[in-house]
Amino acid sequence: MLDLDFSFYNWAMISDFVLKGFYFSLVLTLIATLGGIVLGTLLALMRLSEKPFLVWPALVYVNGMRSIPLVMVILWFFLLVPLIIGQPIGAEISAVVTFIAFEAAYFSEIIRAGIQSIPRGQVMAGEALGMTYAQNMRLVVLPQAFRNMLPVMLTQTIILFQDTSLVYAIGAYDMLKGFETAGKLFGRPVEAYLLAAVVYFVICYSLSRLVRRLHQKIAIIR
Amino acid sequence: MNWDWEIFFQDPGGQHTTYLEWLMSAWGWTLSVSLLALLLALLMGFMIGTLRTLPKHPGWVLFGTGWTELFRNIPLLLQIFLWYHVIPALVPPLKELSGFVLVVLALGFFTSARISEQVYSGIRALPKGQFYAAQALGMTTWQSYRYVILPRAGRIILPPLVNEMMSIVKNSSVAFAVSVSELTLFALQVQEETARGVEVYLAVTGLYVVSALAINLLMGQIERRVQIPGLVLPGATGGGH
Amino acid sequence: MIELKQVSKWYGAVQVLNDCSAQIHKGEVVVVCGPSGSGKSTLIKTINALEPIQQGEIWVDSIPLHDPKTNLPKLRSRVGMVFQHFELFPHLSVTENLTLAQVKVLGRSLDEAKKHGLEYLERVGLIAHKDKFPGQLSGGQQQRVAIARALSMDPIVMLFDEPTSALDPEMVGEVLDVMVSLAKEGMTMVVVTHEMGFARKVSNRVIFMDVGGRILEDCSRDEFFGNPDARQPRTREFLDKILHH
Numbered sequence: 001m002l003d004l005d006f007s008f009y010n011w012a013m014i015s016d017f018v019l020k021g022f023y024f025s026l027v028l029t030l031i032a033t034l035g036g037i038v039l040g041t042l043l044a045l046m047r048l049s050e051k052p053f054l055v056w057p058a059l060v061y062v063n064g065m066r067s068i069p070l071v072m073v074i075l076w077f078f079l080l081v082p083l084i085i086g087q088p089i090g091a092e093i094s095a096v097v098t099f100i101a102f103e104a105a106y107f108s109e110i111i112r113a114g115i116q117s118i119p120r121g122q123v124m125a126g127e128a129l130g131m132t133y134a135q136n137m138r139l140v141v142l143p144q145a146f147r148n149m150l151p152v153m154l155t156q157t158i159i160l161f162q163d164t165s166l167v168y169a170i171g172a173y174d175m176l177k178g179f180e181t182a183g184k185l186f187g188r189p190v191e192a193y194l195l196a197a198v199v200y201f202v203i204c205y206s207l208s209r210l211v212r213r214l215h216q217k218i219a220i221i222r
Numbered sequence: 223m224n225w226d227w228e229i230f231f232q233d234p235g236g237q238h239t240t241y242l243e244w245l246m247s248a249w250g251w252t253l254s255v256s257l258l259a260l261l262l263a264l265l266m267g268f269m270i271g272t273l274r275t276l277p278k279h280p281g282w283v284l285f286g287t288g289w290t291e292l293f294r295n296i297p298l299l300l301q302i303f304l305w306y307h308v309i310p311a312l313v314p315p316l317k318e319l320s321g322f323v324l325v326v327l328a329l330g331f332f333t334s335a336r337i338s339e340q341v342y343s344g345i346r347a348l349p350k351g352q353f354y355a356a357q358a359l360g361m362t363t364w365q366s367y368r369y370v371i372l373p374r375a376g377r378i379i380l381p382p383l384v385n386e387m388m389s390i391v392k393n394s395s396v397a398f399a400v401s402v403s404e405l406t407l408f409a410l411q412v413q414e415e416t417a418r419g420v421e422v423y424l425a426v427t428g429l430y431v432v433s434a435l436a437i438n439l440l441m442g443q444i445e446r447r448v449q450i451p452g453l454v455l456p457g458a459t460g461g462g463h
Numbered sequence: 464m465i466e467l468k469q470v471s472k473w474y475g476a477v478q479v480l481n482d483c484s485a486q487i488h489k490g491e492v493v494v495v496c497g498p499s500g501s502g503k504s505t506l507i508k509t510i511n512a513l514e515p516i517q518q519g520e521i522w523v524d525s526i527p528l529h530d531p532k533t534n535l536p537k538l539r540s541r542v543g544m545v546f547q548h549f550e551l552f553p554h555l556s557v558t559e560n561l562t563l564a565q566v567k568v569l570g571r572s573l574d575e576a577k578k579h580g581l582e583y584l585e586r587v588g589l590i591a592h593k594d595k596f597p598g599q600l601s602g603g604q605q606q607r608v609a610i611a612r613a614l615s616m617d618p619i620v621m622l623f624d625e626p627t628s629a630l631d632p633e634m635v636g637e638v639l640d641v642m643v644s645l646a647k648e649g650m651t652m653v654v655v656t657h658e659m660g661f662a663r664k665v666s667n668r669v670i671f672m673d674v675g676g677r678i679l680e681d682c683s684r685d686e687f688f689g690n691p692d693a694r695q696p697r698t699r700e701f702l703d704k705i706l707h708h
Contacts, residue, residue: 169398
C-alpha cells in the first residue's frame with residue numbers, strides 16, 4: 001500500500017522546478033506586503049480622517065475586498081486589467097497587482113486598529129506641542145502604532161505567503177506549481193505534494209515561532 | 223462597455239437548462255461545502271482548543287498544539303490537493319469518497335485549527351477564579367468546562383467566530399481546484415464558454431457578498447440573543463482572510 | 464475537622480507555604496491574617512485542594528486531601544468557598560448560580576435545588592434579585608449571592624478568601640453582617656481577612672502568617688488582641704499598621 005519513492009527529489013529537481021516557484025512566491029509576498037502596508041496606511045488614514053469624501057471610498061474598498069474570496073479577486077484582475085490597458089498581461093504581473101490591492105484592505109484594518117490603540121492623550125500631547133496633523137502622525141502616532149501591530153502584520157504576511165499558492169487559478173508559476181509540475185513530470189504527484197507540504201510547513205511554522213518570540217519581547221517592553 | 227445579461231437565460235447545454243440555474247446550483251454547492259465544513263470545524267475546533275487548556279494532561283496539550291500548527295501552516299489549496307491526491311493514495315478505502323466530501327474535510331480541518339486558536343485564547347482570557355469557583359462547588363473538570371468555562375468562552379469568541387464563518391464561505395472558493403462545481407468553478411467555466419466574463423464575475427461576486435452579509439446579519443442576531451445582561455465584554459479582533 | 468500537617472508549597476523555586484501546621488475544630492471561626500505575599504490566600508485554597516501542595520498532609524473531615532486517590536470534586540462539594548472577586552458565573556442568572564452545582568454535583572432535582580437556594584438567598588436579603596444576572600448587582604450584593612451559593616451546598620465548613628477586600632467601603636458592612644450571623648449560628652469558618660473588627664467580634668482563633676508563607680502566631684482571639692506584649696515583633700508591626708491608619 002505504502003509505495004513512496006522520493007528518489008526523484010534531488011538538487012536538479014529543486015533547481016529546475018522548485019526554486020523558480022519559491023522565488024516568485026517570495027517576491028510576491030514581499031512586494032505585496034510592502035505595497036499593502038503603504039496603500040493600507042493610506043486607506044486607514046482615510047477611514048480615520050472623519051471627512052466623508054475620504055471615509056466612504058476607503059470603507060467601500062476595504063469591506064468590498066474583505067468580503068470577496070481572494071481567488072475571485074485574482075480572476076477579476078486577470079480579466080479586467082487587459083480590458084482596461086488594451087493588451088494582455090502575464091499572470092505573474094497580474095498576480096502582483098492583485099495581491100497589493102487585496103492585502104492593502106487587510107493591512108489597512110490592522111493599521112487602523114493599531115492607530116486606534118494609541119491613547120487619545122498621546123494625540124493631544126502632540127497637538128499641544130504645536131505639531132501639524134502630518135507631524136503628529138509621522139512622529140508620534142505611527143511609530144508607536146507600528147510597533148504594537150508588528151506581530152499581527154507579520155502573521156498576516158505568513159498568511160499571505162500561503163495565499164500566494166492561489167495564483168494557481170490563473171496559471172502563474174509559484175512554489176506549489178513548481179512541486180506539482182515536478183510531480184507530474186516524474187510521475188510521482190503523491191510524493192511531490194507531500195514534499196510541498198513539508199516545505200511550506202517548515203517555512204510557515206518557523207516564521208510563526210519567530211513572530212511569537214517577537215510578540216513576547218514587545219509585550220515585555222510595553 | 224456593452225452589458226449582456228441575456229446570457230444567464232441561455233442554455234449551456236448539458237444538465238442545466240439555463241446559466242442562471244447553473245449559477246444557483248453552484249451557489250448551493252458553495253453553501254453546502256461551507257456549512258458542512260463549518261460544522262466539522264466548530265466541532266473539532268472547540269474540542270482541540272479545549273484540550274490545549276487542560277493543565278494536567280501534557281499529552282493532550284501536545285496533540286492539540288500539533289494539530290493546530292499542522293493545519294495552520296500549510297496553504298489551504300495544498301491541503302485540498304493532499305486530501306484529493308495524496309490521502310486516498312495512502313489510505314485506499316478513502317478512494318470511494320467524492321471530491322465534495324474531501325473538500326469538506328479539507329476546509330473543515332483547516333478551519334478547525336483557526337477556531338481552536340480562538341477557543342484556546344478565549345478560555346485563557348477567563349479569570350482563573352472562575353475555574354476555582356466551579357471546582358470549589360465540587361464540579362469535575364468536565365462539568366466546569368461544560369457549564370461554566372465553555373459557555374463563557376463561547377461568548378467571548380463569538381465576534382472572531384463570525385469572521386471565521388465568513389472566511390469559510392470565501393475559502394470554499396478554493397474547491398474549484400478539484401472540480402467541485404461551486405461558484406468559482408462556475409465563474410471560470412462560464413467565463414470561458416460565453417466570453418462574458420464581467421457579467422459572470424459580477425453575478426458570482428454578488429452572491430459571495432450576499433452570503434457574507436447574510437452570515438453577518440444572522441450572527442448579529444445570535445450575538446444579541448446570547449448577550450449576558452450587565453456584563454461588558456472586551457472587544458476581540460480577528461485577522462486573517 | 465481540618466488538620467494541616469507541615470504543609471509546604473512552591474511556585475517553581477519560590478516557596479509560598481513553609482511548614483504550616485494548624486487544626487480547626489468543628490464550630491470554630493478562625494481568622495487568618497498577615498501582610499500581602501504571606502501566602503494566606505494560598506493556604507486557604509489548599510484546604511479544598513484548589514492549590515496542590517508539594518509537602519505535608521491536609522485532612523478534611525478525616526479525608527486525606529494529599530492522597531491522589533481522593534475524590535476531590537466530592538470533597539469540594541462539602542466545603543464551601545467564597546472568593547475575593549465573588550466568581551459568580553456571569554452568564555447565569557442569580558437563581559441558576561444557586562442551583563447549578565446542587566443539580567449537577569449533588570444530583571438534587573431542580574425544584575428542590577431552587578427551593579433550597581432561594582431560602583439562602585432570602586437569608587442574605589436578596590430574594591428580590593433572584594432573576595437578575597450577576598453583572599446587574601453591586602459588588603456587595605454579588606458577594607452575598609456567592610455566600611448563598613456556597614451555603615446552598617450544605618457545606619460542613621466555609622472558607623472565605625478575603626471576601627471584602629474587593630468591595631467599595633460602603634458595601635463591606637452588608638457582607639460582614641451575613642458572615643457574623645453565620646458565625647453565631649455555629650458554622651465552622653476559616654476567614655482570610657484584614658477586617659480586625661470581624662476577628663475581634665466573632666472569631667475564636669487568629670492565625671497570623673508572615674512573608675515566606677510561615678505561620679507566626681496561632682492563638683485565641685483574646686490572647687491575640689488582649690496581650691500584645693506576648694506577640695512577635697512582626698505581628699505587632701502588622702497590627703499597628705492596620706489598626707491605626
